Amino acid sequence: MxxxxxxxxxxxxxxxxxxxxxxPIWLMRQAGRYLPEYRATRARAGSFLAMAKTPELACEAxxxxxxxxxxxxxxxxxxxxxxPDAMGLGLYFVEGEGPKFKYPIRSAAxxxxxxxxxxxxxxxxxxxxxxxxxxxxxxxxxxxxxxGSPWTLACYMIEGGGSDNFSIIKSMxxxxxxxxxxxxxxxxxxxxxxxxxxxxxxxxLLQVFDTWGGVLAPHHYREFxxxxxxxxxxxxxxxxxxxxxxxxxxxDHFAISGDGPSSIPLILFGKGNAPYLEELAATGADAIGVxxxxxxxxxxxxxxxxxxxxxxxxxxxxxxxxxxxxxxxQRTLASYANGGDGTRTxxxxxxxxxxxxxxxxxxxxxxxxxxxxxxxx
Amino acid sequence: MxxxxxxxxxxxxxxxxxxxxxxPIWLMRQAGRYLPEYRATRARAGSFLAMAKTPELACEAxxxxxxxxxxxxxxxxxxxxxxPDAMGLGLYFVEGEGPKFKYPIRSAAxxxxxxxxxxxxxxxxxxxxxxxxxxxxxxxxxxxxxxGSPWTLACYMIEGGGSDNFSIIKSMxxxxxxxxxxxxxxxxxxxxxxxxxxxxxxxxLLQVFDTWGGVLAPHHYREFxxxxxxxxxxxxxxxxxxxxxxxxxxxDHFAISGDGPSSIPLILFGKGNAPYLEELAATGADAIGVxxxxxxxxxxxxxxxxxxxxxxxxxxxxxxxxxxxxxxxQRTLASYANGGDGTRTxxxxxxxxxxxxxxxxxxxxxxxxxxxxxxxx
Numbered sequence: 001m002x003x004x005x006x007x008x009x010x011x012x013x014x015x016x017x018x019x020x021x022x023x024p025i026w027l028m029r030q031a032g033r034y035l036p037e038y039r040a041t042r043a044r045a046g047s048f049l050a051m052a053k054t055p056e057l058a059c060e061a062x063x064x065x066x067x068x069x070x071x072x073x074x075x076x077x078x079x080x081x082x083x084p085d086a087m088g089l090g091l092y093f094v095e096g097e098g099p100k101f102k103y104p105i106r107s108a109a110x111x112x113x114x115x116x117x118x119x120x121x122x123x124x125x126x127x128x129x130x131x132x133x134x135x136x137x138x139x140x141x142x143x144x145x146x147x148g149s150p151w152t153l154a155c156y157m158i159e160g161g162g163s164d165n166f167s168i169i170k171s172m173x174x175x176x177x178x179x180x181x182x183x184x185x186x187x188x189x190x191x192x193x194x195x196x197x198x199x200x201x202x203x204x205l206l207q208v209f210d211t212w213g214g215v216l217a218p219h220h221y222r223e224f225x226x227x228x229x230x231x232x233x234x235x236x237x238x239x240x241x242x243x244x245x246x247x248x249x250x251x252d253h254f255a256i257s258g259d260g261p262s263s264i265p266l267i268l269f270g271k272g273n274a275p276y277l278e279e280l281a282a283t284g285a286d287a288i289g290v291x292x293x294x295x296x297x298x299x300x301x302x303x304x305x306x307x308x309x310x311x312x313x314x315x316x317x318x319x320x321x322x323x324x325x326x327x328x329x330q331r332t333l334a335s336y337a338n339g340g341d342g343t344r345t346x347x348x349x350x351x352x353x354x355x356x357x358x359x360x361x362x363x364x365x366x367x368x369x370x371x372x373x374x375x376x377x
Numbered sequence: 378m379x380x381x382x383x384x385x386x387x388x389x390x391x392x393x394x395x396x397x398x399x400x401p402i403w404l405m406r407q408a409g410r411y412l413p414e415y416r417a418t419r420a421r422a423g424s425f426l427a428m429a430k431t432p433e434l435a436c437e438a439x440x441x442x443x444x445x446x447x448x449x450x451x452x453x454x455x456x457x458x459x460x461p462d463a464m465g466l467g468l469y470f471v472e473g474e475g476p477k478f479k480y481p482i483r484s485a486a487x488x489x490x491x492x493x494x495x496x497x498x499x500x501x502x503x504x505x506x507x508x509x510x511x512x513x514x515x516x517x518x519x520x521x522x523x524x525g526s527p528w529t530l531a532c533y534m535i536e537g538g539g540s541d542n543f544s545i546i547k548s549m550x551x552x553x554x555x556x557x558x559x560x561x562x563x564x565x566x567x568x569x570x571x572x573x574x575x576x577x578x579x580x581x582l583l584q585v586f587d588t589w590g591g592v593l594a595p596h597h598y599r600e601f602x603x604x605x606x607x608x609x610x611x612x613x614x615x616x617x618x619x620x621x622x623x624x625x626x627x628x629d630h631f632a633i634s635g636d637g638p639s640s641i642p643l644i645l646f647g648k649g650n651a652p653y654l655e656e657l658a659a660t661g662a663d664a665i666g667v668x669x670x671x672x673x674x675x676x677x678x679x680x681x682x683x684x685x686x687x688x689x690x691x692x693x694x695x696x697x698x699x700x701x702x703x704x705x706x707q708r709t710l711a712s713y714a715n716g717g718d719g720t721r722t723x724x725x726x727x728x729x730x731x732x733x734x735x736x737x738x739x740x741x742x743x744x745x746x747x748x749x750x751x752x753x754x
Contacts, residue, residue, distance in 0.1 A: 165733060167696040174697030174705070217669045217691050217729075219708065272670065275651070292594045293649065314594050319544045320551030328551070331596065352594075356542060 004139035006204070011073045011142055015205065015265040015286045015308050017346040023333065024072035025371045026144070027364070028269075029354030030065040031077045035361060037064050048093055052079050058129040059136055066141065068361065069368045073141050073205075074133060076198070080148035080209055082126055083190050084157045086117035097161070104160030106168070108176075111183045116190040119197035126194075127201040134202030145203030147194050149210035149270070150187045150232075151225035154180070157187070166215055173224060180224065188228045192235035199236075199264050207267040207289065208232060214272015214291075226279060229268055233284040237263050267310055271353060274299070281306040292352030296332060300339025300346075309336065310348040313367070318351075318359045322366035329370040381516035383581070388450045388519055392582065392642040392663045392685050394723040400710065401449035402748045403521070404741070405646075406731030407442040408454045412738060414441050425470055429456050432506040439510045443518065445738065446745045450518050450582075451510060453575070457525035457586055459503055460567050461534045463494035474538070481537030483545070485553075488560045493567040496574035503571075504578040511579030522580030524571050526587035526647070527564045527609075528602035531557070534564070543592055550601060557601065565605045569612035572643075576613075582642040584666065585609060591649015591668075603656060606645055610661040614640050644687055648730060651676070658683040669729035673709060677716030677723075686713065687725040690744070695728075695736045699743035706747040 006012070010024040032038055041060050045051035052058055061077035081099050085091035090102030105111060117123055134143050148156075156162070158169040172180050195206050213225040268280055269289030277299055280288045287308035290299050292315075299309055317328045329349075336347045349371045355364065383389070387401040409415055418437050422428035429435055438454035458476050462468035467479030482488060494500055511520050525533075533539070535546040549557050572583050590602040645657055646666030654676055657665045664685035667676050669692075676686055694705045706726075713724045726748045732741065 165693055167693055167733075167735070170691070170693035171696040174694060174701035214670070218672050218675075220691075275671065293591070294652065295595050298595075314547070314597075316542055316544055316547040317551060319548040324551035356544075358544070 006142060007139050008072055008141045011348060012205065012265065014346060014348050017305070017308055019345055022372050023344050023347055023349050025349035025368055026071050026073040026075060027351055027355055030071060030075065031061045032355055033357035034355055034359045034364070035064055049091065052077065053125045055125060055129040055132050059132045062133045063136060069365055070372060071141065071368060073144050074137055075144040076130055076133060076146060076203065078126055078129065080152065081156055082123060083117065083147065083187070083194055084153055086122035087114055087190065089157060099156060100161040101157065105157045105183060108179055111179055114183065114186045116186065116193050119193055123194065123197065127197055130198050130201035130203055142204035143202060144205050144207055145195060145198030146207045146209060147191045149208050149213065149225065150184045150191060150228035151213050152209060152211045153187050154183055155212045166212070173220065184224065184228050188231050192232055195232070195236060203264070205265040205267065206236070207269055210268065210270035210273065213270045218275060221276065226276060229280070230283040233266055233268070236266055237284060269310065277302045287348060289350065290352065296336035297339035300336055305340065305346070308346040308348060310350050312350070312352040315351045315353050315355060318355070318363045318367065322363060325363060325366045326370040329367060330374055333374050383519060384516050385449055385518045388725060389582065389642065391723060391725050394682065394685055396722055399749050400721050400724055400726050402726035402745055403448050403450040403452060404728055404732055407448060407452065408438045409732055410734035411732055411736045411741070412441055426468065429454065430502045432502060432509050435506040436509045436513055440513060446742055447749060448518065448745060450521050451514055452521040453507055453510060453523060453580065455503055455506065457529065458533055459500060460494065460524065460564070460571055461530055463499035464491055464567065466534060476533065477538040478534065482534045482560060485556055488556055491560065491563045493563065493570050496570055500571060500574065504574055507575050507578035507580055519581035520579060521582050521584055522572060522575030523584045523586060524568045526585050526590065526602065527561045527568060527605035528590050529586060529588045530564050531560055532589045543589070550597065561601065561605050565608050569609055572609070572613060576641050580641070582644065583613070584644040584646055587645065587647035587650065590647045595652060598653065603653060606657070607660040610643055610645070613643055614661060646687065654679045664725060666727065667729065673713035674716035677713055682717065682723070685723040685725060687727050689727070689729040692728045692730050692732060695732070695740045695744065699740060702740060702743045703747040706744060707751055710751050
């Protein structure tokens with residue numbers, strides 16, 4: 001791993017809740033279709049999946065937003081469904097319909113066949129991309145690695161794609177809860193192995209996206225999403241560099257031994273996670289990423305300095321004018337400050353969800369600049 | 378208005394937080410495509426809109442679920458977009474795409490043209506349906522009238538149909554908030570006139586559906602949705618029978634004079650309204666309808682006996698087996714009891730959102746029967 005000093009460490013400092021000169025900002029889906037240069041790379045690649053699976057192209061896409069905007073982190077360009085794809089489910093994309101799996105998981109026999117993929121083989125392309133991006137970044141800003149959460153991956157794996165009502169996974173949850181737990185356990189092992197491998201390849205912090213935890217009733221969230229997020233937080237702290245292989249990781253066992261030397265910060269982002277902030281802050285994660293349906297003032301008060309917070313501008317604010325964007329940014333920053341000691345220590349600015357293809361890059365610039373222009377104390 | 382005595386008043390008693398023999402239940406979208414007899418009526422009508430606009434067919438659809446299940450209320454079969462349609466926006470449906478408007482509202486000139494429709498003319502078909510259904514019900518169970526909330530209607534009016542990200546209305550909200558408030562004010566007047574007319578035609582309680590309030594950040598919800606819900610609650614109490622016409626209702630003035638003799642109970646339902654339960658309970662509404670993302674225990678504790686509560690089973694529970702449905706019903710009932718004095722006084726059982734076309738009517742029966750079979754104290 002390169003030992004080049006990080007020239008902009010504001011994100012890592014915010015994660016440790018240390019004072020920063022300016023509030024760090026990165027944006028979910030900052031590498032994406034709203035950028036013409038991204039669309040050009042994708043056209044050259046032929047498809048989204050070819051782009052994600054070719055380290056040089058993934059690196060190119062990752063770096064594009066950094067060339068345009070004064071962002072404080074890069075995030076690996078990839079898809080949240082690489083892990084189930086590597087488990088043999090056959091990921092493909094239908095234009096305008098989102099991701100699909102050729103072989104969705106529907107039965108006990110399907111679940112029994114699942115195993116943690118070999119990170120050096122089936123997911124080698126991701127690790128190669130991480131290593132290449134880290135090299136190309138050359139210490140400019142930190143690199144974020146990521147994964148989908150176990151519940152969110154299970155949604156796609158069982159539904160076979162996106163869903164409006166999650167009828168298939170919820171039916172399994174109600175009728176065969178033990179089977180769903182078995183699936184979630186192996187997916188959790190795979191996520192831990194995947195994030196550990198990204199860290200080993202050069203990622204400097206990690207984010208888990210629990211995109212669909214918010215569709216669950218509280219008692220179901222606490223049974224089928226939250227415990228697996230907590231396992232990831234513990235598993236990443238406990239795991240040793242390179243000791244995990246598909247054999248040992250397939251079981252439901254975690255060697256938890258406190259902060260290992262290889263531990264890097266973990267952000268747990270979840271749409272609709274506002275009701276669970278106290279519980280998420282107790283998982284051992286370093287930061288909680290929240291959507292825009294809760295004020296940062298409330299989120300900070302409820303997490304009480306135990307974690308850093310990431311968020312949480314409504315992405316639709318980018319459809320407003322630059323003046324409106326600046327106003328909403330200032331309001332968001334003030335909200336965070338009001339929830340604590342009046343400073344912005346421990347805040348990572350982000351949207352409450354990802355950027356959309358129809359957003360104007362100049363509005364993204366207005367957003368980034370507004371965050372940096374506002375004095376941080 | 379007929380003066381036939383109501384033979385099943387458990388819903389009205391629950392709304393007054395009086396003891397009941399058994400917990401009342403009705404289901405959002407209980408008249409709908411999951412019923413083969415509904416599909417037959419619709420086929421006969423030719424289209425959804427023809428069905429909604431023909432009082433005899435609307436009456437037929439309204440009564441169908443009551444013939445099958447032991448439900449404690451009927452709800453007018455209609456669409457939430459009848460009011461903007463009557464305002465001249467040209468409602469139409471595209472198969473598989475949901476409702477659309479031919480003339481969406483995009484400019485100040487568009488907003489200026491809006492006026493409260495004449496309930497006896499443009500919305501006569503709704504009032505005729507209400508009167509007919511009330512007659513046909515013959516006192517069996519109470520009849521619920523309803524409307525979309527101002528914010529929810531504005532979403533459709535401005536977006537021109539459904540939306541994933543509400544980019545057009547949110548852009549107006551950010552760039553021209555005063556214009557959006559003008560639109561919301563006239564829509565609120567129309568909703569009050571519409572609900573008052575339904576009451577005058579025979580509806581025995583009213584529900585407002587704030588389907589999309591939950592897409593707003595808290596400060597935007599409190600500015601663009603909540604105050605208009607509160608105006609409706611006050612407006613319905615203050616308004617006199619038949620005194621409202623399109624002229625006097627078009628302004629932003631409310632004659633608030635406490636409970637009028639014509640006041641009937643009002644339920645404010647909102648997807649994603651959990652963060653605002655205390656504020657909703659203070660609007661003067663009789664009950665708050667909640668989705669499944671908050672436990673009834675918490676909702677009851679937070680509203681502290683000020684209102685009745687309606688909800689809140691995850692509709693997807695109907696994809697589970699009858700045994701799982703029964704288990705989740707019992708858990709929901711226990712949750713409500715735990716949030717207060719251990720009884721179920723003040724609870725109206727419902728789903729947290731509507732029934733879907735692919736649900737099994739036999740599972741709906743299992744749900745209704747499970748609610749009634751569980752002792753209410």
